[in-house]
Amino acid sequence: MVDEDLSKLKIDKSDAHFGRSRRRKKYLWLLISLLVLFGAGLYAMGLFAPSVEVELATVSQVYPSQSLTLLNASGYVVAQRKAAVASKITGRLEWLGVEEGSPVQEGQVIARLENRDVQAALAQAAAELQRARTEVVRVRAEQHEAQLNFRRFEDLLADGIIARSEFDQTEARHLRARAAVRSAEAAVKASEAALRGADVALDYTQIRAPFDAVVLTKNADIGDIVTPIGAAAEAKAAVVNIADLDSLQVEADVSESNLEKVRVGQPCEIQLDALPERRFAGAVHMIVPTADRTKATVLVKVRFLEKEPKILPEMSARVAFLERTLTEGEQRPRTAVSRAAVTRRNGQQVVFQLSEERATATKVQTGEEMGEMLEILSGVQAGEKVVIRPLEKIKEGSRVRLPGG
Numbered sequence: 557m558v559d560e561d562l563s564k565l566k567i568d569k570s571d572a573h574f575g576r577s578r579r580r581k582k583y584l585w586l587l588i589s590l591l592v593l594f595g596a597g598l599y600a601m602g603l604f605a606p607s608v609e610v611e612l613a614t615v616s617q618v619y620p621s622q623s624l625t626l627l628n629a630s631g632y633v634v635a636q637r638k639a640a641v642a643s644k645i646t647g648r649l650e651w652l653g654v655e656e657g658s659p660v661q662e663g664q665v666i667a668r669l670e671n672r673d674v675q676a677a678l679a680q681a682a683a684e685l686q687r688a689r690t691e692v693v694r695v696r697a698e699q700h701e702a703q704l705n706f707r708r709f710e711d712l713l714a715d716g717i718i719a720r721s722e723f724d725q726t727e728a729r730h731l732r733a734r735a736a737v738r739s740a741e742a743a744v745k746a747s748e749a750a751l752r753g754a755d756v757a758l759d760y761t762q763i764r765a766p767f768d769a770v771v772l773t774k775n776a777d778i779g780d781i782v783t784p785i786g787a788a789a790e791a792k793a794a795v796v797n798i799a800d801l802d803s804l805q806v807e808a809d810v811s812e813s814n815l816e817k818v819r820v821g822q823p824c825e826i827q828l829d830a831l832p833e834r835r836f837a838g839a840v841h842m843i844v845p846t847a848d849r850t851k852a853t854v855l856v857k858v859r860f861l862e863k864e865p866k867i868l869p870e871m872s873a874r875v876a877f878l879e880r881t882l883t884e885g886e887q888r889p890r891t892a893v894s895r896a897a898v899t900r901r902n903g904q905q906v907v908f909q910l911s912e913e914r915a916t917a918t919k920v921q922t923g924e925e926m927g928e929m930l931e932i933l934s935g936v937q938a939g940e941k942v943v944i945r946p947l948e949k950i951k952e953g954s955r956v957r958l959p960g961g
Contacts, residue, residue: 631808
């Protein structure tokens with residue numbers, strides 16, 4: 557029995573058995589081949605390649621004037637016509653009709669001092685003038701009477717009717733009447749001068765704007781003592797400070813070594829820190845003919861070619877001195893990126909952007925070159941990030957990382 561059982565334990569070498577074995581090996585090699593091809597494809601796609609460290613740049617808004625700039629300088633907006641408005645006399649401020657930002661016209665009363673005593677003096681001077689004019693009327697009447705008597709007595713003397721002494725008395729009265737008229741007329745002139753003086757004194761209590769301007773600061777309040785020199789401890793000199801905003805210019809310091817690049821009338825572009833989205837056209841108005849030895853600079857005044865209500869005195873400014881006047885198309889900002897960020901792939905201009913740690917090619921349309929920048933007409937927007945190097949190691953779908961990532 558044992559020998560019979562052992563005889564049954566032998567390898568089946570039939571054709572069916574070996575056929576199944578060969579099919580299993582064939583499927584195994586086919587699977588291995590597919591895995592190898594799949595891995596090669598993933599490797600070709602960069603899935604197994606090490607990530608590339610890249611440097612990014614930002615697509616920005618660039619003004620064409622940057623490529624035309626010869627020199628840059630910083631300074632401040634300064635009103636060329638300004639005044640500290642004060643009183644000509646000492647007195648207590650009774651009324652103030654303006655505040656910061658108030659526009660004023662030339663001759664406008666902006667404040668008033670207590671003036672009841674001056675008004676009384678003015679009324680007295682007016683009354684004195686009226687009395688003097690009345691006196692003129694009276695003495696002229698007396699002169700007329702004396703003149704008639706003089707002529708009558710002159711005829712009587714010629715006819716021998718009166719004595720010479722009577723004629724002399726009449727002549728003397730006539731001369732005194734004439735003198736009284738001249739004295740009364742002089743008194744009228746003196747009274748008129750006194751009235752004008754009182755009127756001027758009253759006007760001194762009215763603080764007026766010397767020219768069309770805007771109030772910058774208010775230095776005194778109602779009840780303060782105002783004096784022309786501000787000598788008293790509690791006295792105020794200037795009531796308000798005003799400036800003519802039409803006279804605003806940028807005063808910039810230019811290094812002596814760069815002064816040859818600046819000329820009167822030269823076109824400029826002004827940028828204010830308070831209005832960073834705007835650029836203002838300007839021109840060199842004056843090169844002040846003296847230098848600051850402590851800073852080795854020369855003051856250059858640049859005027860605005862167009863007025864803008866938002867421009868205020870003492871704003872900080874940057875001035876670009878240009879080699880020529882900008883055309884209308886060059887006055888608007890353009891979307892641009894570093895020239896190093898644009899490359900050609902498959903006959904097209906592209907930039908690479910980051911998307912989930914992968915480089916993605918974006919087709920762009922470019923325009924003019926502006927120095928180191930290249931105008932972007934379409935494809936990307938200002939504020940977006942693009943890769944600028946190393947573009948030769950990057951292709952679509954490459955794994956990338958930022959420095960330190």
